[in-house]
Amino acid sequence: MVLLDSKDRRPIYEQLTEKLSDLMIAGVLKEDEALPSVRTLAADLSINPNTVQRSYLELERRGYIYTVKGKGSFVSDNAKIQEHKKQLIFTSLDALISQAISVNISETDFMRQVSVGFRNASTNLREGSL
Amino acid sequence: MVLLDSKDRRPIYEQLTEKLSDLMIAGVLKEDEALPSVRTLAADLSINPNTVQRSYLELERRGYIYTVKGKGSFVSDNAKIQEHKKQLIFTSLDALISQAISVNISETDFMRQVSVGFRNASTNLREGSL
Amino acid sequence: MVLLDSKDRRPIYEQLTEKLSDLMIAGVLKEDEALPSVRTLAADLSINPNTVQRSYLELERRGYIYTVKGKGSFVSDNAKIQEHKKQLIFTSLDALISQAISVNISETDFMRQVSVGFRNASTNLREGSL
Amino acid sequence: MVLLDSKDRRPIYEQLTEKLSDLMIAGVLKEDEALPSVRTLAADLSINPNTVQRSYLELERRGYIYTVKGKGSFVSDNAKIQEHKKQLIFTSLDALISQAISVNISETDFMRQVSVGFRNASTNLREGSL
DNA sequence: GTGGTCTAGACCACA
DNA sequence: GTGGTCTAGACCACA
Secondary structure, X not given: OOOOOOOOXXXXXXXXXXXXXXXXXXXXXXXXXXXXXXXXXXXXXOOOHHHHHHXXXXXXXXXXXXXXXXXXXXXXXXXXHHHHHHHHHHHHHHHHHHHHHHOOOOHHHHHHHHHHHHHHHHHXXXXXXX | OOOOOOOOXXXXXXXXXXXXXXXXXXXXXXXXXXXXXHHHHHHHHOOOHHHHHHHHHHHHHOOOEEEEOOOEEEEOOHHHHHHHHHHHHHHHHHHHHHHHHHOOOOHHHHHHHHHHHHHHHHHHHHOOOO | OOOOOOOOOOOHHHHHXXXXXXXXXXXXXXXXOEOOOHHHHHHHHOOOHHHHHHHHHHHHHOOOEEEEOOOEEEEOXXXXXXXXXXXXXXXXXXXXXXXXXXXXXXXXXXXXXXXXHHHXXXXXXXXXXX | OOOOOOOOOOOHHHHHHHHHHHHHHOOOXXXXXXXXXXXXXXXXXXXXXHHHHHXXXXXXXXXXXXXEOOOEEEEOOHHHHHHHHHHHHHHHHHHHHHHHHXXXXXXXXXXXXXXXXXXXXXXXXXXXXX
């Protein structure tokens, strides 16, 4: 279900947090569905349960999952997760625009690049290259 | 010339690398101009010379500066630096667009947010709040 | 009669204990009235009988209910339960006041906040938002 | 500087987080002052560095401290910490008022108890019993 | 069975 | 030296 990339230089718990939230956003993990147990997932990924635990803690802190003691962890409201992710994206976009301005990229140039980006992405999707 | 933010969570060498490249992009540090010596800058910023050295190495790796043994470090071609930074920004933008698509942000919504971002940024600049 | 909130982070037995004592305090469960049997309640709530058992034990420890072997569990004196709960609340209040003093909240400010709190609570009640 | 209470049933990292934030609120740890290093504090308290680390992480998440890689952790703006704590107290107060209403404690009774609480607290302070 | 806390101890990045 | 991540493994609370 989840694959970690050993070449990715981010810590394991961070990669895992992202992979899991992607699965929730994509609807692969649905509302109120149980996540694999900390131990099971740790065994599957050949990592330490503490590392998985740390991801689950972070996901709970963000409100993406909720945990019932003795029972397990479950997916929260998918719509809320998606909304939260949108906010994160728009915040990143604002930061990127500040940088763009600092190197004299005009709004028009930026927009053109956005068009290109969306076109490429949709092409990639059609070709299944993602 | 450079001010480091102790509350910035990035490592010092990374902040310094960014500040210096910003100065080159903005043209404050001009082509072939000498950068302060590692020791001078370290003393000015009250940081470890090793940390400054690390930034200089990173800037050299990127081709932003060149080092002449026994003479010091000098700024490379400003235009190239700016071009390089633009590429970095556009690469980040592509990544952000992929994420946007995954949460069903349409190209139109994205564009709208870009407009807002540019408008806010220019307002901030006029008011000197940056 | 009782609804558990799966997203509440407290353990189930603790939520159940509170819900049941609230019902006794509110007089929904009256003096000497029988509580549902452990098995019945467990089935109704789709939880483990051990969990219900644990709540009943806790309620008995507090003197809120009494158990007659072979017959079941029964509500104790409602007035006493309410009195006990009041004591708990006032104890919490004292602790909160100590904390308030540590951050220099004056008695006047505290009182003002109490007024606001009561006003909001009564508004909520009128609007049925609880 | 900090003493842990083995009778306190809360986890060590939570007690420690509270003790440290109390020291910051009381001004014992002042703005931009360095906290003891993770290893030092762990040794002093005879607990594992990971446990101290967890407290520091939580304090950073709350904005009470900031961490500079390779240098250590430092106290943030004391005023902000105090303000944050005030909000926590007022939130707890609101919850307590809801409970008070459920057992028919009138606003007047509640106010009376607040007065008593403040009076006792100030007496305790004068007698140094805290 | 489930998650939560903690220890002992290693190894890494950064200053 | 500093903090950050991770493992191996124990023990606890809860269902």
